[in-house]
Amino acid sequence: MRLDRLLGQHPTWGRQQIKAMLAQREVLVDHQVVTDGTLDINQFQTVTARNETLQQGKPAIYLMMNKPTGWLSATSDPVHTTVMELLPVELRKELHIAGRLDRASSGLLILTNDGLWSRRLTDPDLQKAKVYHVTTGNLIAPDTRQRFAEGIYFPYENITTSPAQLEQLSDKEARLTIYEGRYHQIKRMFGRFRNPVTGLHRESMGDITLDECLAPGEFRHLSAAEIASV
CATH class of the missing domain: 3.30.70.1560 (Alpha-L RNA-binding motif)
Known part of the structure; x- marks a missing residue:
């Protein structure tokens, strides 16, 4: 969503007031002053204006798993066990799989809650x-x-x-x-x-290689370099 549209959801701020707030450097995105209302804001960014928090950014999660054979690449299934069941309960919410493997296959599986990032990783037009x-x-x-x-x-x-x-x-x-x-x-x-x-x-x-230290069924968070490579 554009920043000015997010600000426009406030019940008492009008368009002219929002323009003034931006010009007067009263809007912060991730604690940095922003004056461009057309800036695209994602769900992971914190937005404040006049010391009021309009959006509390949620943490972005990027995981690599060494998928074992016999586990389904799905968030849920009524018959088969899924790779989500290999994760702690608190990590399962909102995660999706970027590039599935069939149940008989194994190896590198990426799980994240960042849809734009995962689309860049799996988009066939980008030839990764x-x-x-x-x-x-x-x-x-x-x-x-x-x-x-x-x-x-x-x-x-x-x-x-x-x-x-x-x-x-x-x-x-x-x-x-x-x-x-x-x-x-x-x-x-x-x-x-x-x-x-x-x-x-x-x-x-792409540039993300399965960690040899991960046994089948184990996972870890991606490094900053691995995230930035996508």
Whole structure:
């Protein structure tokens, strides 16, 4: 919301009074004087005017979790256990998942209450790399790397995946970098070679890499540098 509109919600302040307050440097955002009423204000910022608090900013939360297999990436579910149940109760409120993993997959999961931040992390137009360790049921075909680099056509959606980089680690293991997050994309890409994915572990999203110290099911708060990288 724009700052002047937030100020306009006050029951006794009119438009001209708000303009005067801004010009007279009586409006503070996060304890800093602001004179531009068009400034966008988010839910995490504290706004005061004439020593009256109009919005008490709530704390922004950014977590990384090492998601274990068998847990659903959802805020709630009537059947399956969800990753939210791995968090203390006081941290679950208002958190959402930025870039889900299916129940059989594991690895880096990001949880936050900052919607604008999470959209920047997951927006496919921004082409942020997502890196996965993939284990397959059959031998990885020799032409898989080239085909992935060219893009795989999905006729149901009538789309071709963006170029992906495959680094083969063994006969049945690879590190795959993609820049999208389409429905079951990696499994479907390997499915073109009739090669089932038996293990999928996300290692990184953008510049955020899963902390090797986190055991499956453990989490920690992101560092300031990790938050700023998005």
